[in-house]
Amino acid sequence: MELMDAKKEFKAIFGADAEDLFTAAGRINVIGEHVDYCGGKVFPAALNLRCNVYGRKTGADVIRIALKGIEGIITLEIDKLDSYKNLKLGNYQAGVAYYLQEEGTPIVGCDLFYDCTVPFGSGLSSSAAIEVATAVTLSEYAGVAYDKVKLALLSQKAENKYAGVNCGIMDQFASAMGKKDHAVLLDCSTLAYEYVPLKLGDYAIVVANCNKPHNLVESKYNVRRQEVETALKIIQTVKPVTCLAELTPDDFNEVKHLLAGVVCKRAEHVVMECARVNEAVKALKAGDIVELGRLLNESHYSLRDLYEVTGKELDALSAFARNETECLGSRMIGAGFGGCTISIVKKTAVEGFIRRVGKAYFDSIGYRASFYETSIEDGITVTKL
Numbered sequence: 001m002e003l004m005d006a007k008k009e010f011k012a013i014f015g016a017d018a019e020d021l022f023t024a025a026g027r028i029n030v031i032g033e034h035v036d037y038c039g040g041k042v043f044p045a046a047l048n049l050r051c052n053v054y055g056r057k058t059g060a061d062v063i064r065i066a067l068k069g070i071e072g073i074i075t076l077e078i079d080k081l082d083s084y085k086n087l088k089l090g091n092y093q094a095g096v097a098y099y100l101q102e103e104g105t106p107i108v109g110c111d112l113f114y115d116c117t118v119p120f121g122s123g124l125s126s127s128a129a130i131e132v133a134t135a136v137t138l139s140e141y142a143g144v145a146y147d148k149v150k151l152a153l154l155s156q157k158a159e160n161k162y163a164g165v166n167c168g169i170m171d172q173f174a175s176a177m178g179k180k181d182h183a184v185l186l187d188c189s190t191l192a193y194e195y196v197p198l199k200l201g202d203y204a205i206v207v208a209n210c211n212k213p214h215n216l217v218e219s220k221y222n223v224r225r226q227e228v229e230t231a232l233k234i235i236q237t238v239k240p241v242t243c244l245a246e247l248t249p250d251d252f253n254e255v256k257h258l259l260a261g262v263v264c265k266r267a268e269h270v271v272m273e274c275a276r277v278n279e280a281v282k283a284l285k286a287g288d289i290v291e292l293g294r295l296l297n298e299s300h301y302s303l304r305d306l307y308e309v310t311g312k313e314l315d316a317l318s319a320f321a322r323n324e325t326e327c328l329g330s331r332m333i334g335a336g337f338g339g340c341t342i343s344i345v346k347k348t349a350v351e352g353f354i355r356r357v358g359k360a361y362f363d364s365i366g367y368r369a370s371f372y373e374t375s376i377e378d379g380i381t382v383t384k385l
């Protein structure tokens with residue numbers, strides 16, 4: 001939505017002018033999937049797909065929220081912020097406001113219009129973008145100094161405890177801390193991070209949404225978390241580790257016999273994926289995009305066979321991508337069970353890639369995939385209008 005249109009819509013809804021624009025990013029993850037909550041390293045990057053919040057401070061005792069494309073206004077009373085957990089829309093915003101208030105940030109009444117261009121349920125972290133954008137908005141309106149990493153942690157807490165999704169820190173961190181044209185190598189056990197230029201030479205990253213209808217992703221996600229926690233507890237009876245990411249593939253081979261069935265498969269994915277992240281970063285820094293692509297494929301196979309979070313749609317989309325001669329690798333990103341893939345494709349071949357993969361996917365699945373024009377941008381932005 002263009003700035004002029006957003007300002008007009010804001011005025012039509014709230015009867016006054018928007019004064020500020022706060023944004024936070026959706027993200028891709030180059031590699032390191034389902035390892036953030038196991039203390040592993042992840043490698044996300046912030047996108048041009050974002051949650052845009054147009055706002056004005058009112059000083060009233062409510063936060064009023066309007067969402068693009070949805071009729072009506074959601075009103076959150078500032079002294080009742082703990083009572084909106086069951087809202088279908090507005091609960092992420094309420095959760096963030098609630099925890100900011102709990103940590104001592106004075107919540108100031110405001111009117112907010114949300115234009116979120118991160119597709120919902122796409123695995124590109126629309127929820128993190130909404131949370132982080134809200135956290136910045138309310139911190140700015142409170143007039144307090146804030147630390148972006150702390151806002152990411154607070155946003156994660158809101159998602160875990162208020163919205164009830166037991167996610168790791170990757171999405172909120174990328175949304176807040178992303179940097180233009182860089183991926184963030186984040187160690188989720190210490191929150192130490194490093195920006196690595198996402199330089200792919202003649203290649204581009206193509207983001208594709210399989211458009212599978214959203215279906216119980218949160219509950220399946222929470223089950224995976226329990227399975228890896230079970231694995232960790234068993235391994236801790238023989239090895240003094242604090243998280244699965246501390247195990248090398250060799251360490252894992254020593255203890256593998258203690259684990260059975262899916263618990264063993266889940267843990268194996270985590271350990272091998274952590275090793276792949278290190279290799280992928282090395283490959284990228286050395287400009288070896290072919291090797292990076294190979295590691296993306298390996299990651300997908302592991303998410304398919306060991307972690308079992310892909311499904312026929314993501315498998316088809318990434319397999320059709322891999323069939324293309326100008327594609328070096330493809331994998332699902334995010335929680336899985338639907339959502340997006342990323343593929344590394346020769347820049348000059350992107351158009352044909354989208355056409356052919358799109359058609360093959362439609363012919364085999366029966367509905368269309370979406371392809372997005374993306375770029376890697378900063379996480380948070382703050383603009384006076």
Ligand code: GLA
Binds near residue numbers: 034035037125170335
């Ligand atoms: C979701 C979660 C993240 C992470 C990914 C899988 O996006 O929000 O914390 O666990 O799934 O890597």
